[in-house]
Amino acid sequence: MSAAAEARLSELDRAMDAQSASPELAADLFAVADLLTENPPLRNAMADTTVPDDLRQAFADGLLANKLGAGATAVVSAAAGLRWSSPSGLVVAIDRQGVRALLEHARAAGTLDTVEDELFRFTRTVAGDNALRQAVDDRVVPAAARQQLVTDLLQGKADPDTVQLARRAVATATVSFESTAEDYLTLAAAIRQRAVAVVTVARPLEGDQKERLQAAIERQLGRQVNLQVVVEPSVIGGARVQVGDEVIEGTVAGRLAAAEKQLTQ
Known part of the structure; x- marks a missing residue:
């Protein structure tokens, strides 16, 4: 820009x-x-x-x-x-x-943390369900019908602001619901002068692991972040951290791929 x-x-x-x-x-x-x-x-x-x-x-x-x-x-x-x-x-x-x-x-x-987390989780749910993703992004179906689908899924289970953001993302998405919702999360982080850090791990973080991981990432990047955790069983140990276009690869799979690339050069 x-x-x-x-x-x-x-x-x-x-x-x-x-x-x-x-x-x-x-x-x-x-x-x-x-x-x-x-x-x-x-x-x-x-x-x-x-x-x-x-x-x-x-x-x-x-x-x-x-x-x-x-x-x-x-x-x-x-x-x-x-x-x-x-x-x-x-x-x-x-x-x-x-x-x-x-x-x-x-x-x-005082609900911005909740709204961010709910929108992130719903976005991951949509991205991980082919049928739901197609239903939400199908431009042949009127936007009002797709918005109603989102409302039916979230009403009473999420903050009203989350519901309205998800409905708006469905109505205005030019690439995909996922991409638009991610833009909203970036705006939410910007409001608090933070970056969004998406961490991919093999299993859910326990206890204070999330807080310690967030502190470590903030020390490395030199700025505050909003931490969003994605559980992906295919990850082999460690964690992959993405902040915008910057990727910090700490998984076993990532290290193996890097080593293989070096051997083939």
Whole structure:
């Protein structure tokens, strides 16, 4: 991402952070993102960089007057006043703020750890079940039906913010539900200025093993991490740690593969 794009996102983050985060704010922002997605002329008009910034903001304010809460109107107005590289970039940015509104709401409620863990576990469940993954990602099936499937699986078993995040990931996934949900988890970590560390082990960690492993990873990386543990029986001893594109291979299988590669070079 370019420095200019990061600056735009940061400015919009500040506009959203000035509001009171709530599920209602998120729902309003998602509704605007959906409206713009379904209406290309409207999307193009709100992102038209040949029009002065203040006029685009006035256009957004007039369009949304008395239709959204004050918080959502302020965020969308701020988004319209920024110069995005494409109209779709505007939509993605507004949708991102809806996700952040849910995550900030969870943080304020003291449930962000729970929401992150639940979303991660559900994502792993979907990824590990071929039939469920196909059902969730099948674009032939209306998004509303796929969202209802997610609701049926999570309702009453997960935090309401987790349910809404999973439903949104189903509706907006461009690559896969798994990829979109992982983006949400990265946003959650960023809110607390942490990185996401996915640790793959052969069997569940016991006692304080998770805390000790997290401390060791943080010492090695020099920053705090959100630790997500994946149990994979095919792993032979040790642990594989992935933080973004960085992989720390500590499994027996990984060491054997590295040794074999050296022998064949």
